[in-house]
Amino acid sequence: xxxxxxxxxxxxxxxxxxxGIRTGLTALAFFAAGGLLAIAMRTELAQxxxxxxxxxxxxxxxxxxxxxxxxxxxTPIALALGLYLVPLQVGARNLVGARWALAGxxxxxxxxxxxxxxxxxxxxxxxxxxxxxxxxxxxxxxxxRATDAWIHGVIxxxxxxxxxxxxxxxxLIRGRAPGMTMLRLPVFSWTMLATTLMVLFAFxxxxxxxxxxxxxxxxxxxxxxxxxxxxxxxxxxxxxxPVVYVMFFPFVGAVGEVIAVFSGRRFFGYRxxxxxxxxxxxxxxxxxxxHMLTIPGVAVRYFSLTSTLLIIPAGIEYFDLIGTMAGGRIxxxxxxxxxLGFLVQFLIGGITGIxxxxxxxxxxxxxxxxxxxxxxxxxxxxxxxxxxxxxxxxWPKVTGGLLREGLGRxxxxxxxxxxxxxxxxxxxxxxxxxxRRIADYPDRLGWGDLNLISTIGSYVIAVSMFVFAVNxxxxxxxxxxxxxxxxxxxxxxxxxxxxxxxHNFDALPPIRSFAPLLxxxxxxx
Amino acid sequence: xxxWRWIALWAGFLAALTALMFVFDVARIAVxxxxxxxxxxxxxxxxxxxxxRTRGEPSSSLPAxxxxxxxxxxxxxxxxxxxxLALGAGLVVLSLGTVLREPRA
Numbered sequence: 001x002x003x004x005x006x007x008x009x010x011x012x013x014x015x016x017x018x019x020g021i022r023t024g025l026t027a028l029a030f031f032a033a034g035g036l037l038a039i040a041m042r043t044e045l046a047q048x049x050x051x052x053x054x055x056x057x058x059x060x061x062x063x064x065x066x067x068x069x070x071x072x073x074x075t076p077i078a079l080a081l082g083l084y085l086v087p088l089q090v091g092a093r094n095l096v097g098a099r100w101a102l103a104g105x106x107x108x109x110x111x112x113x114x115x116x117x118x119x120x121x122x123x124x125x126x127x128x129x130x131x132x133x134x135x136x137x138x139x140x141x142x143x144x145r146a147t148d149a150w151i152h153g154v155i156x157x158x159x160x161x162x163x164x165x166x167x168x169x170x171x172l173i174r175g176r177a178p179g180m181t182m183l184r185l186p187v188f189s190w191t192m193l194a195t196t197l198m199v200l201f202a203f204x205x206x207x208x209x210x211x212x213x214x215x216x217x218x219x220x221x222x223x224x225x226x227x228x229x230x231x232x233x234x235x236x237x238x239x240x241x242p243v244v245y246v247m248f249f250p251f252v253g254a255v256g257e258v259i260a261v262f263s264g265r266r267f268f269g270y271r272x273x274x275x276x277x278x279x280x281x282x283x284x285x286x287x288x289x290x291h292m293l294t295i296p297g298v299a300v301r302y303f304s305l306t307s308t309l310l311i312i313p314a315g316i317e318y319f320d321l322i323g324t325m326a327g328g329r330i331x332x333x334x335x336x337x338x339x340l341g342f343l344v345q346f347l348i349g350g351i352t353g354i355x356x357x358x359x360x361x362x363x364x365x366x367x368x369x370x371x372x373x374x375x376x377x378x379x380x381x382x383x384x385x386x387x388x389x390x391x392x393x394x395w396p397k398v399t400g401g402l403l404r405e406g407l408g409r410x411x412x413x414x415x416x417x418x419x420x421x422x423x424x425x426x427x428x429x430x431x432x433x434x435x436r437r438i439a440d441y442p443d444r445l446g447w448g449d450l451n452l453i454s455t456i457g458s459y460v461i462a463v464s465m466f467v468f469a470v471n472x473x474x475x476x477x478x479x480x481x482x483x484x485x486x487x488x489x490x491x492x493x494x495x496x497x498x499x500x501x502x503h504n505f506d507a508l509p510p511i512r513s514f515a516p517l518l519x520x521x522x523x524x525x
Numbered sequence: 526x527x528x529w530r531w532i533a534l535w536a537g538f539l540a541a542l543t544a545l546m547f548v549f550d551v552a553r554i555a556v557x558x559x560x561x562x563x564x565x566x567x568x569x570x571x572x573x574x575x576x577x578r579t580r581g582e583p584s585s586s587l588p589a590x591x592x593x594x595x596x597x598x599x600x601x602x603x604x605x606x607x608x609x610l611a612l613g614a615g616l617v618v619l620s621l622g623t624v625l626r627e628p629r630a
Contacts, residue, residue, distance in 0.1 A: 012585045096579050099589035099624060106593030114601070145604070152600045159596065173528040173573045182528055197535055200569065201562040214603065231554060238558045278531065282538030286559055302549035306542065502584070 014098040017500065020084025021398065023105050023164065027077035030112055032465075034068035037061045039462055042422075046455035048443040058439035059127035064116070066130030067150065071157045072112045074383060075243060078250040079161060079199075081390055082168040082192040084398065088493035088500060089186045091177025091508050096170035100163045107160030115153025118146030126150035129437070131240060132213060134232040139217040148214065155210045158203050165199035168192055177492075179511035183274065186491040186514050187260070187267050190274050191253030194281040198242040198249075202285065206239035230295060237288035245284040247379060248346075249277065251386025252317055255339040258389045259321055261487050262336035263328030266515050269320040280313035293362045300359045307357035314350055318343070333487075334408030338389035341416050342382055349377030352427070370430025373423045380461075381419040388415070388468075396482030399475070400498040407471040414464035421457025425450040490515035529574035536570055539563035583627055591620030 013019065041061050044052045053061065087095055095101055118125030123144045128137035132151070135141055172185070172193050185193070209232070216222040223232050260267040267273070287310065289303040321343060330336065352374040356362045365371060388411070395403050429450050434441060441447050485494040494517055496505050509516050540563040546556050598613030 008587060009585050012587045012590045014582055014584055014586050014589065094582060098582050099586040099627075102586060103589045103593040103596075106590050107596060110593065110597040114597075148604055152604070155600055156597055160593070170579075173532075174576055174578055182531055193531070197532070197566065201565055205558065234552070234554050234558065278535050279538055282535055282542060285539060285562060286542040289555065297552070299546075299549045299551040299555070302546060302551050305549075306545075 012102060014094070014102050015502065016083050016087045016095040016098055016101070017398075019095075019098065019101050019105055020080050020082075023076050023083055023108065024080035026105070026109055026112070027073045027080060030068050030072035031077075033116070034065050034073055035462065035465065037065040037068070039458055041065065042455040042458040044439055045441075045451050047448050047452060048441050048445075050440070053439070055439045056127065057124065059437075060119075060125040062437055063127050063129055063150075064118075064125050067115060067126070067154070068112075069379070070130055070243065070247070071154055072108070072115070074247040074379060074387075075161055076108055076157075076164075077387060078195065078247055078383075079164045079168065081188075081250050081254065081387075081394075082195070083164060085394065085493060086168050086171050086189055086192055087175060088397075088496070088504060089189045089491050090171065090175060090180050091492050091505065091511065092171055092175040093503050093505075094175075095167045096173075096175040097167040101167040104160040104163030104167070107156045107163065109160075111153045111155070111157030111160060113153075114149050114156055117153075118149045121146045121149065131236055132210075133236070134213060134216060134223040134229055137213060137217070138220075138223075148217065151210050151214045151217075155207055158206050158210075162199060162203045162207070165196040165203075169196035169200065172196070177508055177511065180492075183271070184511055184514050184516075185274075186253075187256040187270070187273060188250070188253035188491075190277055191249040191256070194277045195246050195249045198246050198281055198285065202239045202242035202246075205235055209235040209239070230292070230297070233292050233295070234289065237291045238285075241288040241291065242281075242285050244375075244378065245281060247383050248386075249281070251342065251383045251390065252277075254390030254393065255342050255386045256321060256324070257491065258335045258339040258393045259324050260515070261393070261489055262331045262333060262339070263325045264331075264488070265324055265328040266490070266513075266518060267320065268323035268326070269316070270514055272316055273320050276313040276316040280310065280317070283310050283313065287357075290357055290362070293359045294366045304357055304359055308354060310357075311350075311354055318347070333392075334403070334405055334412060335389045335393040335487075337409065337412045338385050338392060341412065342385035342389060345377060345385060345416075345419065346382030349374060349379075349382050352377065365430060367435055368430035369426045369434045369436055372436050373426035373430060376419075376423045376426070381423060385415070388412075393487065394493075395475070396486050397493055397498050397500070399479070400482060401475055401479035402482045402486065403471050403475045404480075407467055407474065411464050411467045411471060414460055414467060418457050418460030418462075418464055421460060422454050423457070425454045425457075429454075485517070488521075490518040492516060527574070529570045532566060532573055533570040536563050536566035539566055586624065586627060588620040588623035588627060591616055592624065595620055 040053060041058065044050055044058055083095065083101055123146060126147045128142050128147055137147055172189060212222045223229060256267060283306055287303055287307045289298050290307045292298045293300050356365050356374060392403055392408055429447055432447065434447055482498055484498050495509050509520055512519050539559060543556060543560040543563050595613050595616030598609055598616060602609030602613050
């Protein structure tokens with residue numbers, strides 16, 4: 001190593017494993033920051049009449065919480081899994097276009113810094129919601145530089161995510177090892193293909209929309225007409241709904257891998273899964289205006305129909321996951337617990353989503369806490385459980401050691417209790433008419449008890465994350481060697497050392513299906 | 526089935542969903558957005574079909590990092606002023622040029 005090689009690698013490595021880990025750590029840091037904002041919000045809402053923060057600060061908190069979680073945590077960590085795992089799963093030495101993924105990581109970091117720099121500006125951080133709806137976000141209603149910094153942050157972070165997704169897709173198209181045909185791609189890699197397709201065609205629209213919003217704030221004339229706000233919403237939600245699936249598919253893939261391995265069975269219904277994930281992704285590109293069902297003039301029948309049709313591919317995915325478990329020798333290790341938690345809790349988020357795809361019901365539930373509960377069941381109670389299933393599953397591959405099983409079970413139990421305590425009462429609050437994005441509510445409405453339960457639940461979630469952090473520290477300081485394949489994995493990443501060498505593989509096993517290591521074990525029997 | 530055919534299948538799904546919009550009298554901007562995505566996906570399928578296996582890449586790349594900082598300066602320059610815009614544009618051009626000339630592994 002030369003004197004410059006070490007710092008050069010520290011800031012400019014193009015190794016997919018380092019990029020995956022860095023993107024993951026960046027996302028987790030923003031998760032912690034966004035989580036603290038959520039705790040502050042829930043503390044404010046615990047009882048009526050509390051003034052822990054001012055109403056203006058509360059607006060900043062929910063804007064930055066939503067922005068951080070979506071632009072800086074769930075989307076990047078989903079891509080981080082892809083950056084680390086896709087080259088290993090397809091038998092590649094590195095990402096195709098790894099340097100673009102490197103540029104993407106830096107753009108993500110710089111975007112996050114830009115977004116959060118608003119807290120240092122006069123008047124505080126942006127307070128225009130994570131969607132930045134015009135005219136709320138125009139220069140008249142939201143003066144000051146914080147909103148501009150927020151717009152810049154969204155542009156930079158999303159451009160970074162676009163570059164990462166492009167690199168992952170290029171790897172899936174052109175980086176596969178000989179024998180790794182498309183119908184031999186592991187389930188996780190298929191979900192990454194669907195994810196990156198959505199990123200490639202939805203994220204550019206967001207970047208352009210944010211640039212237009214910036215122009216609107218400087219000079220006006222972009223969203224000025226009577227249709228301007230509706231056009232903004234069409235443009236924003238064309239990104240804003242597919243991104244929900246960008247934050248979902250990789251975790252379905254992770255859960256699919258975990259369930260297959262911990263059931264000791266080959267993934268059930270693989271071919272149906274491949275077609276249905278593409279159909280799922282296409283439908284998810286066509287449902288965006290269900291966020292606008294209450295706006296006059298929106299073609300509610302089309303968007304309600306496509307939103308309801310989502311239940312078909314979703315049903316196929318669930319059927320495949322349950323079918324994989326059927327008749328298997330199920331091991332209830334921590335990754336499997338999180339995978340099962342994902343299945344149950346995402347179902348609640350999904351089914352309530354079908355309810356509000358119905359225009360009459362959406363007219364009632366729109367803008368209420370019912371919606372808040374619904375999307376937190378999909379994103380936190382759902383996707384984050386899928387994320388932890390994946391983290392516990394692949395941790396030994398990344399570090400060579402095991403996370404502690406006991407602490408992992410505590411983490412799972414506390415997170416399951418915490419998420420349900422936090423978000424289930426919010427369905428009831430929405431039913432009773434509590435609007436979202438309010439900093440306070442009158443005592444006479446009787447919402448105090450449910451809000452208090454929800455706040456206590458959020459503290460339990462925070463404790464569960466602390467337990468996870470302790471688990472990570474313990475595992476890193478007192479490593480328990482995991483070996484190369486502690487779970488009996490099915491896919492190529494388990495055919496190399498833990499952690500993998502710089503070139504990933506010394507030799508690849510024969511690839512005759514989407515589960516080549518399972519093929520080997522079956523042949524040996 | 527090669528990768529481009531799967532991408533083309535996805536373009537077909539998007540095109541079918543765009544066609545369905547005409548039955549329901551959906552706003553023109555919605556048709557343009559989804560139809561545009563369908564056409565873009567078709568173009569991506571064509572690129573995927575034409576692309577070849579790539580060569581190796583360098584294990585680290587300061588110019589790629591330079592591209593990211595250049596883009597950030599460009600974006601921030603829109604607020605700060607022309608001098609930063611010029612700095613950002615210069616850094617992007619210089620870094621992109623270097624990335625393209627960088628030796629491969």
